[in-house]
Amino acid sequence: MAKTVVLQRKPLSLSERTYLPQIVTGLKTTFSNMFKEKVTLQYPEEKPIIPKNYRGVPTLVKDPNGREKCVSCQLCEFVCPPKAIRITPGSVPEGDEEREHVEKAPQEFEINMLRCIYCGYCQEVCPEEAIYLQDEYSSSGYTREEMINNKEKLYELGGTLPDSHYKWDQKKTAEDQGNGH
Amino acid sequence: MFDFDMLLMVGLKFLFALLMIGAVMTMAGYSVLAERKVSAWMQGRVGPNRTVLPMIGHIPFVGKFLQGLGMFQPLADGLKFLFKEEMIPGHVNKFYYNLAPIVALVPALTTMTVLPFGEFFAEDGRTIPLMLANLEVGILFVLAVSSLGVYGIVLAGWSSNSKYPFLGGIRSSAQMISYELAMGLSLLPIFLWVSEPGTGALGLSLVDIVNSQNDRAWLLLVQPLSALIFLIALFAETNRLPFDMPESETDLVGGFHTEYGGFKFGIFFVAEYAHIVVGSAIFTIIFLGGWHFLPWIADPWPATWVGTLLGIGWFLAKTIFLIFFFIWVRWTIPRFRYDQVMNLGWTKLLPLALINLIFYVLLVTWLDQPTT
Amino acid sequence: MNAVDLLFYFFATLSVGGGLLMIISRHPVPAALFMIISLVSVAALFVLLEAFFLAILQVLVYAGAVMVLFLFIIMLMDVGPDGGKVSRIKLISGLAGCLSFGILVVLLLQFSGIGNAEPGNWQEIQNTEPVNGDSLLFSTSMKNFGYGLFTKYMLPIQVAGFLLLASMVGVIVLSKKSITSGGIK
Ligand code: SF4
Ligand code: SF4
Numbered sequence: 257m258a259k260t261v262v263l264q265r266k267p268l269s270l271s272e273r274t275y276l277p278q279i280v281t282g283l284k285t286t287f288s289n290m291f292k293e294k295v296t297l298q299y300p301e302e303k304p305i306i307p308k309n310y311r312g313v314p315t316l317v318k319d320p321n322g323r324e325k326c327v328s329c330q331l332c333e334f335v336c337p338p339k340a341i342r343i344t345p346g347s348v349p350e351g352d353e354e355r356e357h358v359e360k361a362p363q364e365f366e367i368n369m370l371r372c373i374y375c376g377y378c379q380e381v382c383p384e385e386a387i388y389l390q391d392e393y394s395s396s397g398y399t400r401e402e403m404i405n406n407k408e409k410l411y412e413l414g415g416t417l418p419d420s421h422y423k424w425d426q427k428k429t430a431e432d433q434g435n436g437h
Numbered sequence: 438m439f440d441f442d443m444l445l446m447v448g449l450k451f452l453f454a455l456l457m458i459g460a461v462m463t464m465a466g467y468s469v470l471a472e473r474k475v476s477a478w479m480q481g482r483v484g485p486n487r488t489v490l491p492m493i494g495h496i497p498f499v500g501k502f503l504q505g506l507g508m509f510q511p512l513a514d515g516l517k518f519l520f521k522e523e524m525i526p527g528h529v530n531k532f533y534y535n536l537a538p539i540v541a542l543v544p545a546l547t548t549m550t551v552l553p554f555g556e557f558f559a560e561d562g563r564t565i566p567l568m569l570a571n572l573e574v575g576i577l578f579v580l581a582v583s584s585l586g587v588y589g590i591v592l593a594g595w596s597s598n599s600k601y602p603f604l605g606g607i608r609s610s611a612q613m614i615s616y617e618l619a620m621g622l623s624l625l626p627i628f629l630w631v632s633e634p635g636t637g638a639l640g641l642s643l644v645d646i647v648n649s650q651n652d653r654a655w656l657l658l659v660q661p662l663s664a665l666i667f668l669i670a671l672f673a674e675t676n677r678l679p680f681d682m683p684e685s686e687t688d689l690v691g692g693f694h695t696e697y698g699g700f701k702f703g704i705f706f707v708a709e710y711a712h713i714v715v716g717s718a719i720f721t722i723i724f725l726g727g728w729h730f731l732p733w734i735a736d737p738w739p740a741t742w743v744g745t746l747l748g749i750g751w752f753l754a755k756t757i758f759l760i761f762f763f764i765w766v767r768w769t770i771p772r773f774r775y776d777q778v779m780n781l782g783w784t785k786l787l788p789l790a791l792i793n794l795i796f797y798v799l800l801v802t803w804l805d806q807p808t809t
Numbered sequence: 810m811n812a813v814d815l816l817f818y819f820f821a822t823l824s825v826g827g828g829l830l831m832i833i834s835r836h837p838v839p840a841a842l843f844m845i846i847s848l849v850s851v852a853a854l855f856v857l858l859e860a861f862f863l864a865i866l867q868v869l870v871y872a873g874a875v876m877v878l879f880l881f882i883i884m885l886m887d888v889g890p891d892g893g894k895v896s897r898i899k900l901i902s903g904l905a906g907c908l909s910f911g912i913l914v915v916l917l918l919q920f921s922g923i924g925n926a927e928p929g930n931w932q933e934i935q936n937t938e939p940v941n942g943d944s945l946l947f948s949t950s951m952k953n954f955g956y957g958l959f960t961k962y963m964l965p966i967q968v969a970g971f972l973l974l975a976s977m978v979g980v981i982v983l984s985k986k987s988i989t990s991g992g993i994k
Contacts, residue, residue, distance in 0.1 A: 584873030
């Protein structure tokens with residue numbers, strides 16, 4: 257058992273009881289602080305450095321070949337806690353040699369930024385690594401409608417991200433070689 | 438009845454009064470800015486630096502510099518207060534609610550009538566103090582009128598009909614009573630000291646107090662304890678941190694002005710800062726030698742209008758330093774608890790002021806002994 | 810009628826009106842405020858008499874300190890309109906009112922020369938002994954007040970001071986008693 261030691265507070269000396277020396281010390285501290293470098297970021301001109309894993313506005317990304325990655329599986333729509341995502345599924349048009357076998361692509365993809373809580377679940381659940389929360393953090397608009405990001409806007413915000421799998425290309429090669437699935 | 442001279446005199450007085458109000462109000466407005474700037478600097482921020490006037494802002498260097506200092510901010514703040522919607526909450530006592538800001542502002546602006554801020558050297562060698570009214574009992578006038586300022590706060594607290602403002606009002610009145618005594622007592626030794634027999638100087642006249650410090654020690658050096666007590670009481674009377682009981686944001690929301698908004702709140706705000714400006718000026722006059730140069734050194738400027746201007750400038754510089762000191766202390770020291778404020782006032786400052794008084798009574802009596 | 814007269818009538822009306830309103834207003838807080846108005850306008854009357862020192866003391870002591878205390882107490886006890894128990898005190902307050910009114914009438918008669926008393930005694934003050942060789946004529950300057958208070962009126966001052974001290978001690982005794990013996994435990 258640890259022994260409890262009650263520390264006796266030293267009685268204050270006379271100069272301490274007037275508080276004045278302490279106040280003077282405090283004044284010195286604040287005064288010297290006045291000349292220190294300022295930490296203020298002049299915001300609209302200076303932007304903060306956004307860390308890599310920042311969770312900004314959810315966006316849709318394309319692969320380095322400029323192809324749409326989302327297959328409109330609607331997992332993100334399902335998982336989104338505040339139901340911010342609305343997807344109208346569509347199909348990849350026939351005759352697109354490269355992408356025909358993917359079969360599905362979103363016809364419309366809307367994220368309501370007034371609902372989104374930036375939880376990042378959509379990014380986590382997406383099997384295609386098609387939706388990312390990136391470094392964009394300031395979204396504003398004059399109307400509610402303006403705050404709904406449609407597919408076009410989402411791709412514009414998302415841009416292209418490197419892809420390490422090229423999943424559908426691999427699939428296609430495998431299929432061509434006869435061992436699909 | 439209406440002779441021209443009289444009319445001219447009244448008109449001139451009126452003009453001077455307007456000028457003086459303008460000066461004090463401008464200083465009050467800019468102390469608000471100073472408050473924001475200094476607090477920002479002390480916390481490693483830059484403070485307001487965005488507001489700009491279209492024409493002046495485009496002057497190279499100067500415009501940018503003024504913008505960086507936030508020089509146009511008080512204008513924007515004032516306009517904002519002016520154009521805000523005047524709301525009157527439904528539960529207030531309307532008449533007194535509207536009256537309170539006026540009652541708060543009037544004493545703050547009235548005290549400056551007796552403030553001397555410089556001296557004018559007349560042709561015939563006389564020096565005429567620059568002030569609106571040279572009152573024989575100037576300092577008492579200041580004390581009396583500034584003590585009326587508390588009614589604004591009390592009225593606001595009471596008429597708001599809501600508990601936090603009410604508490605603020607009560608605290609303010611208690612605080613006022615407690616510190617006024619110490620303040621008055623701390624000034625008594627000054628009167629004794631200044632009104633030496635034979636000089637004909639009257640200790641209660643602010644001009645005499647200032648002139649008694651010309652090329653002699655400042656009263657701050659002669660009576661440091663009086664100065665200290667007066668300064669502490671001044672902080673309490675102007676409701677500045679560490680004594681801002683009536684509006685302590687952390688426990689009373691906004692204190693006495695919780696229910697106020699728009700221009701009426703602005704008036705309270707300006708009144709508070711006007712009190713600070715006037716208080717600083719008074720401290721300068723009594724303890725820092727007013728418009729006279731350093732202690733023991735005679736005024737280095739010539740006795741012409743140049744000297745007048747330099748004297749006023751020097752006076753302003755001291756006053757501004759004191760305003761800065763007010764702000765400086767605010768951003769350094771935490772607020773006292775209410776019982777600590779009362780304790781300090783009644784059991785520390787009051788006895789101290791009494792001891793101080795007795796000491797100086799004895800000292801002055803001893804010094805004034807007829808040397809035979 | 811010149812400007813000073815006009816001002817006199819203005820402030821006189823204000824002080825009397827304030828006093829009247831103080832008595833008839835139901836809520837204690839406005840009553841206190843009317844009293845302040847009355848006191849301040851009396852101070853203004855002093856100014857018109859060029860008794861600046863007296864005027865300032867009036868504002869400083871009564872309007873600045875005593876009334877703040879009044880307001881503080883009123884607000885602290887939160888007396889509403891028709892506050893306090895009226896019925897029992899009625900008799901006492903009636904008696905006190907009659908008594909003070911009587912004294913007032915007697916005093917007025919005494920000093921306004923209608924009664925048999927000498928017409929005021931201010932001429933005596935005018936002939937106070939000279940101090941330090943210079944003669945000190947009666948004026949409203951501070952020196953005069955000080956001299957008068959510490960020579961001619963020494964005894965009344967001491968008595969008044971003693972009275973205040975007694976009341977202070979009384980308050981302390983009373984408030985201490987209620988804490989120690991019952992009531993608040
Ligand atoms: S970040 Fe969360 S809330 Fe926003 S769209 Fe994705 S899943 Fe929905
Ligand atoms: S973004 Fe991802 S999860 Fe959402 S529909 Fe497209 S592929 Fe599915």
